[in-house]
Amino acid sequence: MEDDDDVPSLSAETFAALQEFYNEQARRQEILNQLESSDKLKENILFDENWQLSQFWYDEATVHSLVKLVDKILPNGGKVALLSCPTLFVPVKRQVGERATVSLLEFDRRFEVHGPDFIFYDYNYPDRLPPNLEQYDLVIADPPFLSEECLTKTAQTIKLLAKDKIVVCTGAIMKAHVEKLLELKLCQFQPRHRNNLANEFSCYANFDLDGVLR
Structure with missing residues (x-):
């Protein structure tokens, strides 16, 4: 059996950045689905102001x-x-x-x-x-x-x-x-x-x- 110490692990900072990336990807896909499926898309803002x-x-x-x-x-x-x-x-x-x-x-x-x-x-x-x-x-x-x-x-x-x-x-x-x-x-x-x-x-x-x- 391999030693668990040999299994690579992500730092907290890297994990947080990766999680943020996936969340943003999911958000984009959700909006894209709305754009493609809704005929009554409201005239409002899809994203918060930056x-x-x-x-x-x-x-x-x-x-x-x-x-x-x-x-x-x-x-x-x-x-x-x-x-x-x-x-x-x-x-x-x-x-x-x-x-x-x-x-x-x-x-x-x-x-x-x-x-x-x-x-x-x-x-x-x-x-x-x-x-x-x-x-x-x-x-x-x-x-x-x-x-x-x-x-x-x-x-x-x-x-x-x-x-x-x-x-x-x-x-x-x-x-x-x-x-x-x-x-x-x-x-x-x-x-x-x-x-x-x-x-x-x-x-x-x-x-x-x-x-x-x-």
């Missing part, structure tokens, strides 16, 4: 307005890119997914549960996109950080992705930079969040967004 990633989810009224916007201006067979705004993916996909392509470009790999619609995106590498990625009829972006550096790099990605219409939701303090980098105009529509933020947020577009939402 403040370390500067994640702040839109409230329901904002989601509703932006989904309405996408639905009204996206042509049949069109394409919309959601850049760093994962809150919108599920409701937009449900609304237009049968007639258009919806892509989520996002750093948080928890959203890989959305399968091929998910594209890993790190704003620090603005041109690191899948090869042969076609341009989009509409790009909606919400840069994760209120800094000129983040907006500048995100703007580079937007220019690579956008074929026509652009919407950027970001802090009001970024107005001058948005106008300079992307030539977008301030809209009356204001995005709001589930958890009230100290920073005032604004919406910018290169078309009459407010007119579409009326």
